[in-house]
Amino acid sequence: MRFYTIFPLLLFGLLSPVWYPAQLDVTGQLLITELYYDTPGDDGQEEWIEITNVGTAVILLSDIRIGDEESSGGREGMKRFPEGAQIGPEQSLIIAQTAVGFRALFGFNPHFEMIDSDSTVPNMRNSRLWATGDVALANDGDEVLLLQDAAILDAVNYGDSTHYFAPSVAGVFRGQSIERVPANCDSNTAADWQPARVPTPGTVQLDAQCTVVMAAELETLPTIGDIQGTTDISPMVNEIVSFRGVVTGWLEDRNANGITFYTLFVQDVPGTEDGDPATSDGIALFLGRKRPSYQIGDQLRITGQVTEFFGYTEIDDDNLEILVEGGQSPLPEPVIWDWSDATLTELESWESMLVAVPDAAAVVGATFSSCALIAAENADRLFQRNEQAPTGLVLPIIHTSDVDCTGFPQLKTGDRISNIRGPLIYQFDQFKVVQQEPAALHIDQAAWPERPLPLIPTANQISAATLNLENYFDAVDNTGTLAEPKPSEDDIASRQAKFVHLIGNLLGCPTLLGVQEVENEPLLATLAEALTQPCGFRYTISHLDSPDARGIDVALLSDPRRVSVGAMRLQQVCTTINTGIVDSTIDCPTG
Incomplete structure (x- = not known):
């Protein structure tokens, strides 16, 4: 067993401009190693958290967060490290509530403080996207977690909290701390921790090897x-x-x-x-x-x-x-994905197993909300023209999170992607791969397609097109639910500018334009007004409110110079696809 004492002199140069290598996942290398939550005086001034790099490489901390809020959007606290902060191998860092409170107890400065009390000690940054409150460790029980993006690097719960493991780390008396012993062993259980009658900020015990149960x-x-x-x-x-x-x-x-x-x-x-x-x-x-x-x-x-x-x-x-x-057990070898043999029966026998696509796949569905893409063996665009889904022909690839999709590539149809690997899940009647390491994906960008020529009708012709506006909503909260999109005014203006370019320049202002997924007629009115400049006319809007509670309507835009709409009504139509929709106003034949 080795003992290391980290002196506060290591702080100098911590934030100096240096070159940093690219950082990947640091799971198992950066650990919480000591907590001091029930202090002799004012907890709000004297609490601190110790973290240690038990790995062999420098870890960049700028995108690492630490705090006691376990759920995104919660009311406890979460802090980010300052820009440029880093931690060396076998180094420990102290994050204190205040430098003044810490120094009064231990005689030297912490490496960071959460509340500004000393201009010589770097301040932690708020992470308001994750938590709206302040870090304050409850004496009866709480959690502390380290985050990289949305993934937990390490977490501990003590006292009456069993959020991450049970039994919890036992609480300690006032003036004592809890510490990880040895500091580099992590079984995600209370067995990793023990009470310290005398806190030891900056000093950790490192064992040469941690026992793994076979x-x-x-x-x-x-x-x-x-x-x-x-x-x-x-x-x-x-x-x-x-x-x-x-x-x-x-x-x-x-x-x-x-x-x-x-x-x-x-x-x-x-x-x-x-x-x-x-x-x-x-x-x-x-x-x-x-x-x-x-x-x-x-x-x-x-x-x-x-x-x-x-x-x-x-x-x-x-x-x-x-x-x-x-921990650190060897992973099973992945099942090799075979496009020609990806039947429903075969995929069922791979459910939740690691799979890997051996060769580069073609992107046939562009990134959706930065969180997913659709891959296929060949680059041809696929169309579903009947009820039978193209299972096996396409493979959705999704991020580990649809809350924070940082690092997932932005792609277009025709690009090729390799190093697809992750568990195969079954979700919404589809098998999908959850890509655990987005940074491992390799992208070969395809050339942009030639811009299509707009359809220009002759004097005796009309042109027609359909366009899915994909959740074109205004900023008004009509439902009071999170299910309704609520874009900002800037987002709405940006989308409108794209629609104007698409309709006016690429589609050539079609005589008839059917649109889907628009919330209401006022949005279409502002779009029609914006289209008067590139089109030379103002579209007539034919719209009826849909019974769809989500506000996803359809509408028809028409060129009043060439056509007029005499009447309109909402009506379901028959289809060979079993949609599950029953409408008593329409009689569809069997099949």
């Missing part, structure tokens, strides 16, 4: 393949099961009501699989609103109820028990 040394449990079975419904559905797995990925998903849910993906520990190619070796753990602190490579022992969520086998979050048995 699956062969543990009790025999069913494999994940046993739980998944050979059909699309688990043979153990609704049963309570215990099993073991290694973490292969995670997903953060926010629904239309603004509620964020989390899912963890685990797979049989390599060497313990059932060996049956008809059964999946992976399964999803639904964590509900609880943000996971587990890391890829953690070996877990799980007890929970098997459920089927719209055809997706997962373990429910109700009474879910997770025990970390070790």
Whole structure:
């Protein structure tokens, strides 16, 4: 065991201009190593948090956040490190509430302070996009977490909080701290922590090797393949099961009501699989609103109820028990994606397993909201002309988060993308890959297509086009729900400018223009007015409010110089695709 003392002199030059290498994931390298929350005097002045780089490389801290708010948008606190901050290998840094309060207790300055009290000590920055309050560690119990983007690098809960693991780290008496011993061992359990009667800011104990529990040394449990079975419904559905797995990925998903849910993906520990190619070796753990602190490579022992969520086998979050048995376990080899063999039966046997696309794939659906793309074997654009979805022909690739999609590439149809790898999930009747490392994706940009010539009708012709305006909403909150988009005035103006260019220059001001997904007629009126300059006329608007509660309407814009609309009405039409819509006003033949 080694003892290291980090002196405050290391602060000098911390923020000096230097060249920084590109930083990737630092999971398992940057850890919370000591908390001082119940101080002798004023907690709001004297609290502090210690972090340590237990890795072998310099870690850049500018985009790292630390605080006690576990949920995005919450009312506790989250802070960001100053621009240019970094931490060296085996170095510890102290983040104090105030430098004055810390110095009065320990005789030297912390590396950072959250509340400005000393101009010589760098201030932490607020992270208001994550939390609206201030960091204040509750003496009865609280959580502290380190974030990189939306991923948790490390987390600890103490006292009466069991948010990340149970049992929690036991509380301590006033004037004592809790510290991680050894500082470089992380099992995501209370066993990593012990009380310190005398706090030791800047001093940590590093062990040469952390003990990892091997699956062969543990009790025999069913494999994940046993739980998944050979059909699309688990043979153990609704049963309570215990099993073991290694973490292969995670997903953060926010629904239309603004509620964020989390899912963890685990797979049989390599060497313990059932060996049956008809059964999946992976399964999803639904964590509900609880943000996971587990890391890829953690070996877990799980007890929970098997459920089927719209055809997706997962373990429910109700009474879910997770025990970390070790970290940095080897990951299973991914299943190699085969475009020619990607049938529904084959994909079901890969559900929640790691998959990898061996060669570059073509982008056939551009990035949606910076969080997803559609890949295919070939670059030809695909059209769904019947009810049968093109399963296997296309593969959606999604970010680990649809809340914060930082790092996901902006792409266009025709680009080629390689290094696709992640758990294969089943969501909204589609199999998708959750790309765990967006930075690993390699993009070969395709040339931009030639600009199409607008259709110019002759004297005896008219031109017609349709255009999906894709959630063209105003800034007024009509529903009071998070499901309704509420763009800013700048966003609305920007979208209108794009529509004017598209309709006026690329489409050539069609005689008839059918539009979809617009909230109301006033938006179309301002668009029609803006189009008078490139088109030389003002479109007539034919619009009726849709019964769709979301405000997604259709409308017709027409050139009054060439056509006139005599009458209009809303009416469903018949289709061979089973939409699930029943309308008593229309009689569609069978099929």
